[in-house]
Amino acid sequence: MTESRPDPEARPGGDEPLNPAELKTLIALIESVTVLQYRLEQQLREIAGVSFVQFQLLVRLRDAGGTQTMTQMADGVVYSRSGITYQAGLLEKAGLITRGPDPDDDRVRAVALTDAGRALLDEVLPPHVGLARRLLFDSLTGDDLPRLAEIMARVRDHMQAQPSRSATTVRRRRDDAGA
Template sequence: MTDDGGLSPAELEAFFALEEVGSLLAHAVEQQLRSVGLTTVQFKILMSLFAAADGQLRMTDLADSLVVSRSGLTYQAGLLEKAGLIARAPSPDDDRSTTVSLTAGGRERIFAVLPGHMEVVRRLLLDPLSPEELGTLSGLLTRVRDHMRTDPPRSAAPRSRKK
């Protein structure tokens, strides 16, 4: 940090490198996913459900983990449901919540998409790094992510009311 509270040249360099890497990787991943008919958010929804212990999550928890708006998640979930990849139902624990479940079709779609997705991630992000560098990068990004997650998730923020 500089004396006036601004960012030092080293801090700016790190920030801009992270921004550029994130943008380049996000663009390549998005292109690969679009080639198989999914958006990035749809893929993240499917993968989150796939990783969930019972293959289902509450919509609010899903929005929090993906850092997307409730309305954006609802729209993308609607498209996935229409395609038969997920199912939505009232939560058995809370009448105000909706639970999203991965269908057999969703599971099949994940297995069809993953090889191409992993190839892009490996080629662009992982191949240039040694195992030691990968461990360092993972540790650093995990620490920063955990720090950023200390703020309440967007989906937990109060909704603005229209007058």
């Protein structure tokens, strides 16, 4: 019989209910992010026929000077490695990126933004930025923006410092096999 191990993501007191302020904050955050992402994705699909993840990959490539490895792309987007590979395949099929061996390391796949990918970004970015501004930034005052940026960066960094669910599962299997 395998002995039950505590969840490493759980913290003491983690089962306590949220207080009213925590619950209100959590719900507002989830609803805001959900609406923002849904509306941005809807616009991207209508204007350019790309998903939000595909758009993120194209922007990351542009910001990196046009080329990145598949590993760099997967590390920079919150998405599974197999999902990134699939999305890159769709972007390649659409002629927006190319994939091939990295000139510096044959073991690594490099991804490059094509001229068509750059043109698509040039077309999509102005309305995309306009929608993001209307949905998010227009509701903030001048003092809100730096405070919100600092808070969300701190929350993001805290979340990213936690072991991923997949790392926890692999660690548990390895521990169970050694037991």
